[in-house]
Amino acid sequence: MNFHLLKFLKTAAFMSAISLSLIACGDDEPTKSGNGESSSSVAPPISSPAATKISPIKINGFGVEQISAERFNVTGNVVIDYTDTTVKNVDSVRIDNIQFNVGLVQGNALGNVGATVEMIAPPTFPTEQVVNFGEAGAKIDISTFEACGDFVVEVIVYSSTPDGKNKYISKDSTSFSKPAATYCPEPVSSSSVVETLIEMDSYDVVLTTTKTSGKVAIDFETGTLYSAIELATYKSAIDAVLIFENGVGVLKSARVAGLENYEALAGGNDTKFAEELKASSGEPVPAPVYTNAFSYSTPTMSTIEELSYGLYYVVHTVSYNAETKDGFFVFMVGMEQQAASNTTFTFTIYKKK
Numbered sequence: 001m002n003f004h005l006l007k008f009l010k011t012a013a014f015m016s017a018i019s020l021s022l023i024a025c026g027d028d029e030p031t032k033s034g035n036g037e038s039s040s041s042v043a044p045p046i047s048s049p050a051a052t053k054i055s056p057i058k059i060n061g062f063g064v065e066q067i068s069a070e071r072f073n074v075t076g077n078v079v080i081d082y083t084d085t086t087v088k089n090v091d092s093v094r095i096d097n098i099q100f101n102v103g104l105v106q107g108n109a110l111g112n113v114g115a116t117v118e119m120i121a122p123p124t125f126p127t128e129q130v131v132n133f134g135e136a137g138a139k140i141d142i143s144t145f146e147a148c149g150d151f152v153v154e155v156i157v158y159s160s161t162p163d164g165k166n167k168y169i170s171k172d173s174t175s176f177s178k179p180a181a182t183y184c185p186e187p188v189s190s191s192s193v194v195e196t197l198i199e200m201d202s203y204d205v206v207l208t209t210t211k212t213s214g215k216v217a218i219d220f221e222t223g224t225l226y227s228a229i230e231l232a233t234y235k236s237a238i239d240a241v242l243i244f245e246n247g248v249g250v251l252k253s254a255r256v257a258g259l260e261n262y263e264a265l266a267g268g269n270d271t272k273f274a275e276e277l278k279a280s281s282g283e284p285v286p287a288p289v290y291t292n293a294f295s296y297s298t299p300t301m302s303t304i305e306e307l308s309y310g311l312y313y314v315v316h317t318v319s320y321n322a323e324t325k326d327g328f329f330v331f332m333v334g335m336e337q338q339a340a341s342n343t344t345f346t347f348t349i350y351k352k353k
Contacts, residue, residue: 042106042111043104043106043111043112043113043147044111044112045106045109045110045111045112046101046103046109046110046111046112048101048110048154048156048171049156049169050169051169051170051171052167052168052169052170054084054086054087054168055087055157055159055168055169055170056080056081056082056084056087056090056093056159056168057078057079057080057081057095057157057159057168057170058078058079058080058081058170059076059077059078059155059157059170059171059172060076060077060078060079061075061076061077062074062075062076062133062155062172062173062174063075063076063174064140064153064174064175064176066176066297066300066301068275068306069275069277069296069297070141070142070143071139071140071141071142072139072140072142072176073133073134073138073139074100074117074133074134074138074139074140074153075133075134076133076155076172077130077131077132077133077134078095078098078130078131078155078157078170079130079131080093080094080095080128080159087166087168088161088166089161089166092161092162093128093159093160093161093166093168094126094127094128094159094160094161094162095125095126095127095128095131095157095158095159096125096126096158096159096160097125097157097158098123098125098131098155098156098157098158099155099156099157099158100116100117100138100153100154100155100156101152101153101154101156102115102116102117102140102151102152102153102154103115103151103152103154104147104149104150104151105149105150105151105152105175110152110154111147113145113146113147114144114145114147115140115142115144115145115147115151116140116144117138117139117140117153118137118138118139118140118141119133119136119137119138119139120136120137120138120139121135121136121137122136123136140153140176142178142183146184147178147184148178148179148180148183148184149177149178149180150175150176150177151175151176151177151178152173152174152175153173153174153175153176154171154172154173155171155172155173156169156170156171157169157170157171179297179298182277182295182296182297182298197290197291197292198290198291198292198324198325198352198353199288199289199290199352199353200289200290200291200330200350200351200352200353201289201350201351201352201353202284202285202289202348202349202350202351203223203348203349203351204334204346204347204348204349205218205223205225205346205347205349206225206344206345206346206347207225207242207344207345207347208242208342208343208344208345209242209243209244209249209342209343209344210342210344211228212228213227214227214344215227216228216231216241216242217230217231217234217238217239217240217241217242217254217257218238218239218240218241219234219237219238219239220239220240220271220315220317220329220349220351221239221317221319221327221351222237223349223351224237226238228262231262231264231265232264232265235254235258235264235265235267235268235269236268236269238254238265238268238269239253239254239269239271239315239317240252240253240254240257240271240315241254241257241261241262241265242345243257243260243261244341244342244343248305248307248343249307249336249338249343249345250303250304250305250307251273251303251304251307252302252303252304253268253269253270253271253272253273253302253303254268254269254270254271255267255268255269255270255271255302256302256303269317269318270302270318271302271315271316271317271318272299272300272301272302272315272316273299273301273302273303273304273313273314273315273316274296274297274298274299274300274301274313274314274316275296275297275311275312275313275314276294276295276296276311276312276313276314276330277295277296277297278293278294278295278296279293279294279312279330279332281310281311281312282309282310282332283310284332284348285350289350291325291328291352294312294314294330296314299314299315299316307333307336307345308333309333309334309335309336310332310333311332311333312330312331312332312333313330313331313333314328314329314330315328315329315330315331316328317329324352325352326352328351328352329349329350329351330349330350331347331348331349331350332347332348333345333347334346334347334348
């Protein structure tokens with residue numbers, strides 16, 4: 001459920017540079033995407049209209065959120081600001097259309113590589129209602145295009161008064177990355193340096209969401225489990241906590257659990273998760289197990305909401321070291337025993353020997 005989200009492209013100057021510097025498709029020499037990752041060729045540029053100086057439209061919370069290895073959900077909403085006194089006849093304004101551009105960053109331009117935003121339940125236009133991208137099921141499926149690199153997602157909102165005399169364009173943007181190392185790997189040469197193999201052990205644990213009995217939290221390094229009343233005492237060691245939310249079990253980093261569920265963990269460890277792509281769902285990885293047996297995007301998730309049997313997830317704790325694999329763990333979701341207001345999971349944890 002995933003690679004790291006880049007920082008929001010905040011400056012209008014950057015987007016202006018993109019729109020003003022759209023380059024024509026030249027020769028077929030390879031180019032570099034915005035993060036230095038190679039794209040097979042220069043993609044044709046995406047054109048984008050300029051925003052109008054005034055607009056009655058507000059775009060709130062626009063962003064993308066990785067929810068699986070191949071899917072990003074688009075977040076945010078579009079509303080008409082009826083309090084905007086700079087707009088004539090604002091009470092009659094309607095939203096005529098919403099357009100998305102998804103482009104590969106190529107220098108100062110955005111390249112069209114076939115990436116799109118799909119809305120599962122698109123709104124009917126024109127409308128005066130709030131358009132919520134989450135409710136519309138707006139999403140990006142990165143398996144539908146081959147290119148890797150840094151991408152900009154742009155939303156363009158067209159609005160007007162019914163007489164057509166006043167037309168407005170509003171825009172906002174966000175970004176995400178599709179790492180070449182994960183999704184566009186180079187063929188391995190037979191002359192490549194042999195990788196050092198780091199072997200892993202495994203152990204099983206049982207976590208529950210019941211605060212009055214059982215263990216709710218884990219230190220992945222030692223396999224130590226903690227009850228709800230032990231969280232404050234051992235918060236420096238705790239990596240993740242199992243929470244019961246909306247009728248299901250949810251695994252959260254200690255930091256997020258401290259913000260949302262357990263004040264005793266305030267300032268806790270900022271553990272990150274990612275969906276494992278290579279391990280066969282529901283099947284234990286055969287021994288001997290090495291760290292290179294797993295393939296995954298950069299862990300960016302602080303919460304795992306889909307704890308379905310057999311799924312694998314990669315964990316980076318705060319002690320993660322890419323070379324030594326300290327702080328690197330993988331777990332498989334095992335059997336669940338669910339009651340009316342709580343649930344219990346068995347997890348198989350893999351860790352460096």
